[in-house]
Amino acid sequence: MSFSAHQRELNKRLLANKNFDLIIIGGGINGAGVARDAASRGMSVALIEAQDFAQGTSSRSSKLIHGGIRYLENLEFSLVFEALSERAHLFEMAPHLVHPLRFMFPIYDHSRVGMFKLGLGIWLYDSLALFRSPEMHERLNAQETIERYPEVQREGLKGSYIYSDAYTDDDRLVIETLRDAERMGAVSINYSKACSAIFNQGKACGIEVRDQLSGDSYEVRGKHIISTVGPWTDIFAERIFAQWDKVLRPTKGVHLVFEKDRIPLESAVVMQDDRNSRIVFAIPRHEMLIVGTTDTDFNDDPAKVKVEEEDIEYLLGICDEYFPGAKIQRSDIVSAYAGIRPLVADGSSSEGKTSREHEIIKDERNVTFLSGGKYTTYRTMSEETVDAALESFPPEGRIKFQAPDTLKPLNPYMSHENILQAKLDSRDWEVQYRLSSEQVKWLLSFHAGEAPRILQNYYRLSDHPLSTNRLWMMQAKFAVNEMMCHNLVDFYVRRSPLFLALKDHGMEYVRDIAQVFANEFNWSNEQIREEVTKLKEFIASELQAIHH
Numbered sequence: 218m219s220f221s222a223h224q225r226e227l228n229k230r231l232l233a234n235k236n237f238d239l240i241i242i243g244g245g246i247n248g249a250g251v252a253r254d255a256a257s258r259g260m261s262v263a264l265i266e267a268q269d270f271a272q273g274t275s276s277r278s279s280k281l282i283h284g285g286i287r288y289l290e291n292l293e294f295s296l297v298f299e300a301l302s303e304r305a306h307l308f309e310m311a312p313h314l315v316h317p318l319r320f321m322f323p324i325y326d327h328s329r330v331g332m333f334k335l336g337l338g339i340w341l342y343d344s345l346a347l348f349r350s351p352e353m354h355e356r357l358n359a360q361e362t363i364e365r366y367p368e369v370q371r372e373g374l375k376g377s378y379i380y381s382d383a384y385t386d387d388d389r390l391v392i393e394t395l396r397d398a399e400r401m402g403a404v405s406i407n408y409s410k411a412c413s414a415i416f417n418q419g420k421a422c423g424i425e426v427r428d429q430l431s432g433d434s435y436e437v438r439g440k441h442i443i444s445t446v447g448p449w450t451d452i453f454a455e456r457i458f459a460q461w462d463k464v465l466r467p468t469k470g471v472h473l474v475f476e477k478d479r480i481p482l483e484s485a486v487v488m489q490d491d492r493n494s495r496i497v498f499a500i501p502r503h504e505m506l507i508v509g510t511t512d513t514d515f516n517d518d519p520a521k522v523k524v525e526e527e528d529i530e531y532l533l534g535i536c537d538e539y540f541p542g543a544k545i546q547r548s549d550i551v552s553a554y555a556g557i558r559p560l561v562a563d564g565s566s567s568e569g570k571t572s573r574e575h576e577i578i579k580d581e582r583n584v585t586f587l588s589g590g591k592y593t594t595y596r597t598m599s600e601e602t603v604d605a606a607l608e609s610f611p612p613e614g615r616i617k618f619q620a621p622d623t624l625k626p627l628n629p630y631m632s633h634e635n636i637l638q639a640k641l642d643s644r645d646w647e648v649q650y651r652l653s654s655e656q657v658k659w660l661l662s663f664h665a666g667e668a669p670r671i672l673q674n675y676y677r678l679s680d681h682p683l684s685t686n687r688l689w690m691m692q693a694k695f696a697v698n699e700m701m702c703h704n705l706v707d708f709y710v711r712r713s714p715l716f717l718a719l720k721d722h723g724m725e726y727v728r729d730i731a732q733v734f735a736n737e738f739n740w741s742n743e744q745i746r747e748e749v750t751k752l753k754e755f756i757a758s759e760l761q762a763i764h765h
């Protein structure tokens with residue numbers, strides 16, 4: 218097995234006994250990207266994550282792979298251009314995780330941005346994508362917009378533009394990137410906190426790590442340290458250095474999740490909040506409708522971020538303005554989540570105006586920091602960060618590494634041939650595995666070219682009479698053995714859409730899923746009860762503001 222939760226002790230031994238070229242702190246998308254980039258150059262790489270992989274911002278985004286149409290207004294053309302070319306790469310690198318999506322941008326009498334200005338912006342957007350968007354933009358008049366989007370506010374509607382972008386599973390993209398880094402030799406571990414740095418003549422040469430599961434500590438030695446701790450950048454730097462000038466201006470973003478058919482949308486809708494000069498998305502995905510986000514300064518510990526009453530009222534208010542007929546209520550909210558943008562302070566007047574550009578800080582104490590930026594551009598930011606770190610290596614130490622090789626698919630099963638083969642095989646799955654056509658469709662969209670192998674290896678192991686339970690049990694076993702998943706919360710929240718998308722958060726399946734974990738980790742009945750209680754407590758605390 219690779220990237221298995223069962224290899225934890227082996228990974229700890231490897232980490233404690235080797236002198237790595239790079240030690241990466243933080244297992245969000247940037248840490249994962251840096252690990253994969255460096256490993257592809259032939260560097261030896263250790264990655265240390267304090268919580269679960271992607272537990273920070275990288276599982277709490279709008280889950281869009283996009284150029285960011287609104288950054289055109291801030292004249293951030295190079296950011297948009299770079300993001301659009303990365304979007305094109307990600308369609309090829311992760312076809313099972315990055316899916317094209319159309320966006321409808323309606324314009325009203327009172328809109329701050331009118332049809333003419335938006336038209337120019339959309340044209341520029343398609344041209345910055347070198348006219349290689351999944352589909353070119355369209356212009357609709359008011360009547361055509363209403364015909365296609367009967368749910369949307371009609372009063373004062375002047376027309377709309379429709380353009381292309383993409384959505385993803387942000388948490389799974391982190392795991393897939395780490396799985397591929399491991400294939401190339403990187404050693405990653407979760408639930409392991411970097412507590413302090415070890416210095417030799419003023420240069421960092423190692424990290425003191427605390428295993429958050431067992432409580433024991435050990436040292437990891439390396440030639441250079443890269444910090445990809447996102448919103449924890451200032452906290453981490455203050456922890457390892459005696460002196461540090463803060464660099465971040467973190468802002469909080471909240472999303473609400475609804476059942477997909479609560480507002481049946483043909484595509485995503487862009488909603489302008491003219492009072493605050495910002496936009497909010499309603500994003501239909503295969504399993505849910507996500508509405509967000511907010512953007513407010515946040516100066517507390519990132520681990521304490523929570524959805525609050527004013528976030529809910531703000532987002533429900535926007536929904537009501539744009540979809541008055543839907544009469545969306547608080548009771549319609551299935552789940553919600555909050556995350557922190559690790560933005561770099563640039564003296565801007567507002568949260569929304571603060572640049573989404575990234576910053577790489579080369580500290581002469583042998584530590585390179587990467588902060589800010591977008592999920593979408595993680596691959597190029599990672600490459601730049603490894604280049605920057607390599608500058609601290611002596612020329613003879615640098616020369617042995619190759620150029621990075623990160624444009625190939627993240628997962629070897631995602632070649633066009635494999636995906637085609639999976640589609641052909643899937644014709645038999647209804648009979649062979651007694652699955653419904655919906656379940657077959659879901660498997661293909663979730664696992665694409667890897668679906669036949671996962672079915673073969675894990676679905677057969679259970680004899681549960683209900684195929685839905687069996688599929689979740691299959692997912693759980695796969696998550697433990699190939700996605701380094703240690704507990705029920707991590708499975709429900711970051712390895713499957715159960716917590717976010719289902720009205721009962723998947724509690725219907727909890728007994729069967731917990732039994733899979735119990736078999737894998739030899740949990741006693743008492744431990745099963747404790748883990749299920751932890752899951753219930755997590756759900757209650759995450760959704761506290763909604764159910765108050």
Ligand SMILES: Cc1cc2nc3c(=O)[nH]c(=O)nc-3n(C[C@H](O)[C@H](O)[C@H](O)COP(=O)(O)OP(=O)(O)OC[C@H]3O[C@@H](n4cnc5c(N)ncnc54)[C@H](O)[C@@H]3O)c2cc1C
Nearest residue numbers: 243245246247267273274275278279281411447470592593
């Ligand atoms: C609301 C919101 C919506 C967004 N939407 C989009 C979008 O749609 N598209 C897009 O492209 N971008 C989006 N972004 C931006 C994007 O999500 C972030 O830029 C990206 O996820 C940052 O990743 P990261 O790896 O830098 O940080 P994180 O994902 O936060 O990872 C940092 C990790 O470091 C770990 N860590 C901290 N301290 C330690 C320590 N001492 N030892 C070990 N580990 C440690 C943390 O546990 C954490 O897992 C959004 C951001 C937000 C907040």
